[in-house]
Amino acid sequence: MTARPAREVLIDVLRAHGTGYLFGNPGSTELPLVDELARHPDLSYIHALQENTAVGAADGYAQATGRPAVLSLHTFGGLGGAMGNLTNAWTTRTPLIVTAGQQRRSELPREPLLSGPLTALAAPVTKWAHELRGPDELALIFDRAFAEAMNPPTGPVFVSIPIDVLDAPTTQEARPPAQLCPAGPAGRLDDMAALLAEAARPAQAAPGGVAIVAGEAADRAAEPLARLAETLGAPVYGAGFCPRNPFPSTHPAWAGYLTLDRTAVGATLGRYGCVLVVGAQAFLLYDTGSGAVLPGHVRLLHLDSDPARLGRNEPTSLGAAGDITASVRMLTGHLAGRVDRAAAATRLEAHRSARAAHLDDLRAIALARYDRGPIDPLAAAHAVLEALPPGGIVVDEVATATGPLRELHRSDTSGRYFFCRGAALGWAMPAALGVQLANPDAPVLCVVGDGAAAYSIQALWTAAHHRIPVVYVVLNDRQYQILRDGLRHRGGASVASERFVAMDLDDPAPDYVRIAEGFGVEAERVSRAEELAEAVKRRLGERRPALIDAQVQGSR
Numbered sequence: 001m002t003a004r005p006a007r008e009v010l011i012d013v014l015r016a017h018g019t020g021y022l023f024g025n026p027g028s029t030e031l032p033l034v035d036e037l038a039r040h041p042d043l044s045y046i047h048a049l050q051e052n053t054a055v056g057a058a059d060g061y062a063q064a065t066g067r068p069a070v071l072s073l074h075t076f077g078g079l080g081g082a083m084g085n086l087t088n089a090w091t092t093r094t095p096l097i098v099t100a101g102q103q104r105r106s107e108l109p110r111e112p113l114l115s116g117p118l119t120a121l122a123a124p125v126t127k128w129a130h131e132l133r134g135p136d137e138l139a140l141i142f143d144r145a146f147a148e149a150m151n152p153p154t155g156p157v158f159v160s161i162p163i164d165v166l167d168a169p170t171t172q173e174a175r176p177p178a179q180l181c182p183a184g185p186a187g188r189l190d191d192m193a194a195l196l197a198e199a200a201r202p203a204q205a206a207p208g209g210v211a212i213v214a215g216e217a218a219d220r221a222a223e224p225l226a227r228l229a230e231t232l233g234a235p236v237y238g239a240g241f242c243p244r245n246p247f248p249s250t251h252p253a254w255a256g257y258l259t260l261d262r263t264a265v266g267a268t269l270g271r272y273g274c275v276l277v278v279g280a281q282a283f284l285l286y287d288t289g290s291g292a293v294l295p296g297h298v299r300l301l302h303l304d305s306d307p308a309r310l311g312r313n314e315p316t317s318l319g320a321a322g323d324i325t326a327s328v329r330m331l332t333g334h335l336a337g338r339v340d341r342a343a344a345a346t347r348l349e350a351h352r353s354a355r356a357a358h359l360d361d362l363r364a365i366a367l368a369r370y371d372r373g374p375i376d377p378l379a380a381a382h383a384v385l386e387a388l389p390p391g392g393i394v395v396d397e398v399a400t401a402t403g404p405l406r407e408l409h410r411s412d413t414s415g416r417y418f419f420c421r422g423a424a425l426g427w428a429m430p431a432a433l434g435v436q437l438a439n440p441d442a443p444v445l446c447v448v449g450d451g452a453a454a455y456s457i458q459a460l461w462t463a464a465h466h467r468i469p470v471v472y473v474v475l476n477d478r479q480y481q482i483l484r485d486g487l488r489h490r491g492g493a494s495v496a497s498e499r500f501v502a503m504d505l506d507d508p509a510p511d512y513v514r515i516a517e518g519f520g521v522e523a524e525r526v527s528r529a530e531e532l533a534e535a536v537k538r539r540l541g542e543r544r545p546a547l548i549d550a551q552v553q554g555s556r
Contacts, residue, residue, distance in 0.1 A: 006135035012174035027074030029101025060434025076116025088422030186322030193334035199274030215280020233344030239280035252352035397428030426455030464520035477554030
């Protein structure tokens with residue numbers, strides 16, 4: 001076979017795996033790859049000004065498509081600069097192929113400029129990390145990387161590429177990707193069905209019924225999960241900090257999201273006799289405390305594609321690992337004839353009616369606050385969602401308004417609301433770019449706090465440069481509101497002295513309108529909820545990137 005540069009083989013491997021975008025911020029060790037891209041305009045390089053922005057955009061694209069996104073970083077420092085959003089990708093289990101250029105192999109013993117232990121740095125936030133030892137293993141290693149990123153549990157993988165490897169000749173060629181079938185249904189589903197059926201017909205005096213908690217691994221199983229909920233008459237809760245809406249919020253079974261507070265989670269789920277967790281950690285908490293989250297009378301069942309999650313933190317009556325979609329379908333089949341469908345329908349209708357009344361009350365409160373200026377956070381959440389067209393997508397990183405945004409968001413499908421489960425700031429602005437690239441015909445609205453916006457404001461340049469029509473709404477209260485609230489809750493020296501150290505962003509206040517315009521993005525400022533709704537609707541209709549600086553209320 002004819003030898004050719006490994007960089008050409010790398011392009012063939014990426015194409016074979018369906019890669020359409022390469023997200024990155026280039027440097028000297030990536031020049032062979034960047035030079036090769038000049039011959040391949042079909043593989044679009046999404047240019048970020050900073051590594052964390054590149055990672056966030058790749059993360060959004062991978063989450064929205066369900067396929068690995070490919071990321072090119074620059075050496076040891078560039079990989080270090082990407083760590084914030086790599087921790088988010090690791091926590092969310094986003095399938096990423098992360099690469100970084102390394103110095104020439106022959107020079108590494110002398111520790112030249114830009115070199116470093118890349119695989120050691122990447123190891124804590126990736127499933128697998130490898131440094132190429134020569135051009136002949138490139139095709140094999142990248143095939144392995146794609147498989148590793150997608151095998152449950154999905155997640156980022158890392159490949160370090162010495163600069164001389166890309167230019168070195170190889171006779172190895174790209175191979176057709178392996179057709180990998182998902183694992184089959186979990187075992188003991190008939191036993192799980194028996195336990196669910198028993199809980200669905202409780203003794204009248206005891207807490208009973210079933211609640212389902214759905215997580216990020218269940219969002220592509222929303223249709224069979226809906227059939228299971230209807231069969232059991234069970235409400236479906238979103239897991240705390242779920243990175244994507246795992247279930248259509250317009251479905252009668254939808255119950256909203258759990259919080260990260262153990263007392264609140266226990267009180268919510270303690271009303272049931274059985275809780276079935278599907279594709280999520282059971283349970284994600286902030287202040288974990290001690291002891292089980294669920295009251296003793298509640299039986300916990302857990303279905304996941306990752307066996308390591310089963311029985312890990314909570315007393316579990318039965319845990320089963322397997323493909324979630326296939327398992328949920330089989331579980332529903334096993335319930336046939338075991339549950340009174342009329343009684344299940346009655347329970348579901350009662351739940352739908354109670355939730356509809358709750359949402360009507362919440363909307364009424366929001367509308368009553370429309371005349372306030374600066375904008376009330378609840379009114380702001382209502383305004384942006386009222387302006388979002390059907391099929392629109394929300395990318396959220398605004399701590400003080402996330403609650404009402406999640407409660408009021410309406411979608412007929414899963415995967416239309418994205419959130420940062422890892423909670424490292426600076427994710428949403430670039431992630432919205434990747435979500436938009438994956439959904440070119442859908443309007444994408446990114447709602448972000450002013451503190452989070454400051455972390456990744458460079459994403460605006462990438463939006464303008466590539467003409468990615470995300471509309472950004474910065475809910476701007478000129479402070480770290482959620483941290484100030486935390487200090488007030490502590491009741492310590494900050495409250496006693498009324499001196500809140502490092503909480504304010506108003507001396508000077510960042511001017512997000514001028515910053516956006518400096519990056520080539522149209523921008524405006526609003527201070528009333530009606531103005532916000534009108535601006536969001538207009539900007540989404542224009543189909544070009546824009547920023548709206550919404551002045552919102554905050555406590556001082």
